[in-house]
Amino acid sequence: MKARVTVYPRREILDPQGKAIRDALSRVGFPDVEDVRAGKSFEIKLSTDDPDRANRELREMCEKLLANTVVEDYSVELLS
Amino acid sequence: MKAGVVVFPGSNCDHDAYHVLKHVVEQDVTFLWHQDEDLQGCDLVVIPGGFSYGDYLRAGAVASLSPVMSAVKRHAEAGGLVLGICNGFQILLEAGLLPGAMRRNQNLRFQCRDVFLRVERNDLPFTRHFEVGQILRMPIAHAEGNYEDSHEKLDRLEAARQVVFRYVAPDGSPAVSGDLGAQWNPNGSARAIAGICNEGGNVLGMMPHPERCSEEILGNTDGLGLFQSLVESGVGVLQ
Numbered sequence: 536m537k538a539r540v541t542v543y544p545r546r547e548i549l550d551p552q553g554k555a556i557r558d559a560l561s562r563v564g565f566p567d568v569e570d571v572r573a574g575k576s577f578e579i580k581l582s583t584d585d586p587d588r589a590n591r592e593l594r595e596m597c598e599k600l601l602a603n604t605v606v607e608d609y610s611v612e613l614l615s
Numbered sequence: 616m617k618a619g620v621v622v623f624p625g626s627n628c629d630h631d632a633y634h635v636l637k638h639v640v641e642q643d644v645t646f647l648w649h650q651d652e653d654l655q656g657c658d659l660v661v662i663p664g665g666f667s668y669g670d671y672l673r674a675g676a677v678a679s680l681s682p683v684m685s686a687v688k689r690h691a692e693a694g695g696l697v698l699g700i701c702n703g704f705q706i707l708l709e710a711g712l713l714p715g716a717m718r719r720n721q722n723l724r725f726q727c728r729d730v731f732l733r734v735e736r737n738d739l740p741f742t743r744h745f746e747v748g749q750i751l752r753m754p755i756a757h758a759e760g761n762y763e764d765s766h767e768k769l770d771r772l773e774a775a776r777q778v779v780f781r782y783v784a785p786d787g788s789p790a791v792s793g794d795l796g797a798q799w800n801p802n803g804s805a806r807a808i809a810g811i812c813n814e815g816g817n818v819l820g821m822m823p824h825p826e827r828c829s830e831e832i833l834g835n836t837d838g839l840g841l842f843q844s845l846v847e848s849g850v851g852v853l854q
Contacts, residue, residue, distance in 0.1 A: 544718075548763055551719050551803070600680065603673055603709065605716035606763050 536581045536589050537614040542602045543574030577601060578614075586613055616849025619647040619657035621687070621703075623678045628664035628700065631826045636661070639829055640842045642849070649681040658849045659696040660687050662703030664756070664824060674717060674759045675705030684710050696740055696848065697818040701757055704810070704820030713813055713820045714772065715764035721803025725758040729835075730801050730823060732780040732809050733787060739812060740848030741819045742779060744840035750787050751780075751837040753823035760802040760822040762811075769805055780810035780821055 544550040552573040560568045579596075581589050590611060597609040618636045622629045629646065636644040645655060649667075654660060667678035678684070684706070691697050691712055699707040707713045720726060729752050734745040745751070764772065772778060782790045782800045790799035791807045800807045802822070810821030825838025 547765075548718065549721070549803075551721050551723050551761070555723055600672070600676065603676070603716050605708075605714075606718055 536584055536586070538579045538581060538589060538593055539612045539614055540577040540579060540593055540597060540601055540609060541574060541612070542577070542597070542607050542609045543572045545606055545608050546572075548606050574607075589613060616642050616659060616846055617655075617657050618642055618644040618659040618661060618845075618849070619654055620644065620661045620663055621647045621649060621683055622663075623649045623665070623667035623681065625667045625669055626663050626665035626702070628702075628824065628826060631824075632661045632663045632700065635826045635829045635838075635842055639839070640846050642846060647683055649678065649683050652682050652686050654683075654686050654690055654695075657690075657695075659698065659845055660690055662687070662697070662699040662706050663826075664701030664703060667702055667706065670702075670759075673705075673709065675702060675707075675709040678702075678706045679709035679711075688712060691813070691818050694815065694817050696845065698741065698845070699818075699820040700824055700826065701755075701760075701822055704822055705759060707818065707820045712818050713811055714768060714777075715762055715811070717759045718761040718763050719759055720757070720761050720801070725756070726760070726801045727754075727756040728801070729753065730755050730809070731783050731785050731787075731799060732823060733783045735778050735781055736776055739779065739816045739819065739844075741812070741841055741844050743847060744844040748787070750783065750785070751840075752785075752828070752835060753825060753838055754827050754835075755801055755823050757802070757822055760804060762802075762804040762808045764805065772811065773806070775814055777811050777814065778806070778808055779812050779819060780808075780823070782807040782809050
């Protein structure tokens with residue numbers, strides 16, 4: 536089973552990278568861009584086929600390592 | 616006092632910390648490997664600066680899960696002294712030994728320069744050689760020193776007097792906002808925080824490098840007081 540985990544800065548926390556990217560986008564001709572959050576994406580291959588178990592483990596991975604929940608949020612998506 | 620300096624793959628200030636402890640303040644000191652689970656009876660554990668595990672994922676994230684950190688956690692819970700400098704501070708945050716987290720510097724640049732710090736308290740084993748309000752000049756060298764936490768948690772940190780060092784202008788003026796903030800808070804850190812301790816006061820994390828300014832030959836000895844404080848405290852523990 537494959538999954539995608541996305542980790543991004545929490546809304547209430549200033550994201551210096553996202554802000555720099557937003558400014559650069561508006562400089563190269565995309566004035567409609569209001570906000571950018573720059574995060575990370577992980578593609579994870581699991582040996583289990585049980586979606587409940589996969590979901591539970593992926594969330595645990597985020598809490599323990601993949602995200603720092605003081606400043607980051609995460610989402611988990613099962614792909615197949 | 617016996618001190619241990621932890622070595623991770625990618626640590627690069629481990630020898631500097633070892634040198635100051637061994638040759639400047641003349642203490643018993645040993646290196647501790649990241650795979651070690653035994654702290655060899657050290658009174659003080661130093662988590663040095665560097666780029667442990669290449670800063671992969673987040674600065675300090677992978678190092679915080681290494682075997683030696685379980686031993687460091689037990690040492691800290693038992694009241695043992697732990698000092699984290701730069702990447703060491705980031706590791707202590709990721710390990711949950713100190714509250715909050717680091718973000719990328721606000722201006723997105725690696726900052727390598729001298730900064731000025733105000734000592735906020737001198738009743739800690741790390742700061743007893745300083746005066747409250749004393750201004751120290753120390754070098755920094757980091758890209759992720761922008762300390763963050765929620766407003767409520769920052770308020771709690773302040774109320775519990777856990778802010779130990781704060782970035783200020785050379786004359787001691789606050790560098791929290793405005794022009795002075797932009798100039799003298801090098802990374803956009805919340806409330807100009809440069810170093811914090813845990814509630815018990817036995818774990819200190821700081822972004823500036825006291826081990827790089829503890830000898831006359833380096834042109835600055837403002838960091839020496841921190842190591843002298845530790846020597847006094849460490850001896851006290853042994854007695």
